[in-house]
Amino acid sequence: MIRFENVGLRYGLGPEILRDLSFSIDRHSFQFLTGPSGAGKTSLLRMMFLLLRPTRGLITMFDRDTATIDKDRRAALRRRIGIVFQDFRLLDHLTTYENVSLPLRVLGKDEASYRHEVVELLHWVGLGERMGALPPVLSGGEKQRAAIARAVIARPQLLLADEPTGNVDPNLGQRLLRLFIELYKSGTSVVIATHDIALMDEYDARRLVLHEGRLHVYD
Amino acid sequence: MSTLEPLERMAEPWDAGSSGSMHALAPEVPSPIVPSGSIAGRALTAVIAILTFLAALTTGAMMMVVGSASDWQSDVSREVTIQVRPVSGRDIDADVRAAIDIAQGTAGIAQVRAFTKQESAQLIEPWLGSGLVLSDLPIPRMIVVKLLSGARPDFAAMGKTLAAKVPSATLDDHRGWIARMRAMAETAVAIGAAILALVLAVTVLSVTFATRGAMATNQAIVEVLHYVGATDSFIAKQFQRHFLLLGLKGGAIGGGAAIALFGLIEAINVWLLGTPGGDEAAALFGSFSVGIPGYIAILVLIVLMAVATALTSRRTVNQTLDRIERE
Numbered sequence: 377m378i379r380f381e382n383v384g385l386r387y388g389l390g391p392e393i394l395r396d397l398s399f400s401i402d403r404h405s406f407q408f409l410t411g412p413s414g415a416g417k418t419s420l421l422r423m424m425f426l427l428l429r430p431t432r433g434l435i436t437m438f439d440r441d442t443a444t445i446d447k448d449r450r451a452a453l454r455r456r457i458g459i460v461f462q463d464f465r466l467l468d469h470l471t472t473y474e475n476v477s478l479p480l481r482v483l484g485k486d487e488a489s490y491r492h493e494v495v496e497l498l499h500w501v502g503l504g505e506r507m508g509a510l511p512p513v514l515s516g517g518e519k520q521r522a523a524i525a526r527a528v529i530a531r532p533q534l535l536l537a538d539e540p541t542g543n544v545d546p547n548l549g550q551r552l553l554r555l556f557i558e559l560y561k562s563g564t565s566v567v568i569a570t571h572d573i574a575l576m577d578e579y580d581a582r583r584l585v586l587h588e589g590r591l592h593v594y595d
Numbered sequence: 596m597s598t599l600e601p602l603e604r605m606a607e608p609w610d611a612g613s614s615g616s617m618h619a620l621a622p623e624v625p626s627p628i629v630p631s632g633s634i635a636g637r638a639l640t641a642v643i644a645i646l647t648f649l650a651a652l653t654t655g656a657m658m659m660v661v662g663s664a665s666d667w668q669s670d671v672s673r674e675v676t677i678q679v680r681p682v683s684g685r686d687i688d689a690d691v692r693a694a695i696d697i698a699q700g701t702a703g704i705a706q707v708r709a710f711t712k713q714e715s716a717q718l719i720e721p722w723l724g725s726g727l728v729l730s731d732l733p734i735p736r737m738i739v740v741k742l743l744s745g746a747r748p749d750f751a752a753m754g755k756t757l758a759a760k761v762p763s764a765t766l767d768d769h770r771g772w773i774a775r776m777r778a779m780a781e782t783a784v785a786i787g788a789a790i791l792a793l794v795l796a797v798t799v800l801s802v803t804f805a806t807r808g809a810m811a812t813n814q815a816i817v818e819v820l821h822y823v824g825a826t827d828s829f830i831a832k833q834f835q836r837h838f839l840l841l842g843l844k845g846g847a848i849g850g851g852a853a854i855a856l857f858g859l860i861e862a863i864n865v866w867l868l869g870t871p872g873g874d875e876a877a878a879l880f881g882s883f884s885v886g887i888p889g890y891i892a893i894l895v896l897i898v899l900m901a902v903a904t905a906l907t908s909r910r911t912v913n914q915t916l917d918r919i920e921r922e
C-alpha cells in the first residue's frame with residue numbers, strides 16, 4: 377500500500393536525518409515505528425501522509441508515484457489515510473462530537489447521515505459522556521481518544537498514529553492499544569509511532585526501528 | 596453510507612455502561628467551522644467600521660464640494676444681464692424696450708425682466724443713500740435675462756445685434772466668472788477625487804492587513820481542515836463566507852453611521868433654511884446634501900469593504916495551503 381525506496385530526508389541545509397529507507401506497509405498490517413526521541417518518527421509519518429516530500433528516493437502510495445501526482449490527487453490519497461498527531465490538533469471551538477465528525481462534515485455530508493455513526497464511535501472510545509465538551513476542558517487521555525476517533529471515523533485504509541499513548545498512564549495506554557488492534561482486525565493497516573517499550577511488549581507485531589537515520593525492520 | 600459494522604461485531608473495548616444516553620449530549624446545531632465571536636474577529640469588525648466611516652465621510656464631503664461647485668456654476672450661468680447706460684440724446688426707456696425685444700428674440704431664453712427705475716435705484720442705494728431724486732440722476736438700467744435650463748443661447752450673435760441696434764447697451768454673459776467658476780469646480784473635483792482615492796487605497800490596504808492579522812489565529816483551523824481531507828475550495832469557502840459577513844457587518848456599522856450623520860446634517864440644514872445664517876451657509880456650501888449619488892457611493896463602499904475582506908481571507912487561506920503543500 378505504501379512503498380519507500382532509498383528515501384532520504386533533510387530539513388533545509390541540515391544533515392540527512394533519514395537515509396536510504398526502503399520498506400513497505402502492506403494492506404491489512406500492523407506495525408510499530410520506534411526509535412529514540414529525535415530519530416525521525418514524526419518526520420517519517422509526515423512523509424507517509426504526504427505532508428513532507430523526501431529529499432531523494434521514491435515513495436509509492438496506492439501504486440502511484442507520489443512525486444509526480446498533482447495537488448488534488450495528493451489530497452484524494454490523503455483522504456484514504458487517517459492520522460493522529462502527536463499534539464492532537466483538535467479544534468478548540470468545536471465540541472468533541474464536532475471534532476470527531478469533521479472528516480465527514482468537510483466532505484459535505486449531511487449531519488443526519490453520520491450522526492449515529494459518530495455517536496456510536498464516541499461511545500466506543502469511552503467519550504459518550506463528553507460529546508458536548510470542548511477540547512480545552514478534556515483531559516489528555518480524552519483528547520487522545522478524540523483525536524483517534526477523528527482519525528478513524530471516515531474509515532481510512534491506513535491509520536498513522538504518532539505517540540498515541542504518549543500522554544496517558546500505562547493502563548489507558550493498553551486500552552488504546554486494544555482499540556488499534558481492533559481497528560487492525562477490522563481491516564485497517566495501522567502504523568503506531570512510539571518509544572514506549574512496554575507498550576510494544578504488549579502486542580507481538582512488526583517493528584520498524586529508526587536508528588541513526590536508518591531503518592531496521594524486525595518482522 | 597457504510598455503518599460501523601466491523602466495530603460493532605467485536606467486543607466493546609470500552610466500558611459501554613453509558614450507552615443509554617446515546618444521543619443525549621450531541622449538540623443540535625453544529626458550530627460554524629470558522630469560530631464566529633473571536634477577539635480578532637471583533638477587532639477586525641471595529642477596524643472595518645471605523646475605516647468605512649472615515650472613507651464614507653470623505654466620500655460625502657467630496658460629493659458636497661462637487662455638488663456645490665456645480666451649483667455655483669449653474670446658478671451663475673443660468674442668467675446673463677444687459678446693462679443699458681443712459682446716453683444723452685437717447686431715450687433710455689426706448690433703448691431698454693429694444694434690448695428686451697432683442698433678448699426675447701434669441702433662442703433659449705426663458706424670461707427677460709428689466710429692473711424698473713425704482714429697483715435700479717435700490718441697487719445703488721447702499722452707495723448713494725436713500726432719498727435722492729432719482730429722475731435727476733442718470734442711472735443705468737439692468738435687464739436680467741434668464742436662460743432655459745440646459746440651453747446655450749448664441750450670446751455672440753445677441754451681443755452683435757445689441758451693439759448694432761442699441762449702442763448704449765452692453766451684454767454681460769459672466770463668461771469670465773463662469774470660466775473661473777469652472778476652473779475652481781474642476782480643481783475642487785480633482786483634489787476631492789485625489790483625496791478620495793488616497794483614503795480608499797489606505798482603507799482597502801488597512802482592511803487587507805487587519806484581515807491577515809485576524810486570519811493568523813485561524814492558521815491552525817486551515818491546517819486541520821486540510822489534514823482531515825477538506826478540499827481547498829471547501830476551506831476557502833468557509834473563510835470567505837465568514838469574512839464577507841464580518842466585512843459587511845463592519846461596513847454597515849461604519850457606513851450606516853456616516854449615512855445617519857449626513858441625514859442629520861441635512862435635516863438640521865432644512866430646519867435652518869430660511870433663517871439668515873442658514874441662507875448664507877446654503878449660498879456658500881450649496882445644499883449641504885450628499886444627495887442620492889452620495890448615499891449610493893457609501894453603499895458601494897460598504898460592499899467594497901466586505902469584498903476586500905472576503906478576498907483577502909481567501910488569499911490568505913490559499914497561501915497557507917500552498918505553504919503546507921510545498922513542504
Ligand SMILES: Nc1ncnc2c1ncn2[C@@H]1O[C@H](COP(=O)(O)OP(=O)(O)OP(=O)(O)O)[C@@H](O)[C@H]1O
Nearest residue numbers: 387393411412413414415416417418419420462571
Ligand atoms: N520542521 C523542521 N525543521 C527542521 N528540523 C526539523 C523539523 N522537524 C523535525 N526536525 C528535526 O528532525 C529530527 C527528527 O525529528 P522528528 O520530530 O521526526 O523526531 P521524532 O522521532 O518524532 O522525535 P520524538 O520522539 O521526540 O517525537 C530532529 O532532529 C528534529 O530536530
Ligand SMILES: [Mg+2]
Nearest residue numbers: 417418462538
Ligand atoms: Mg515525534
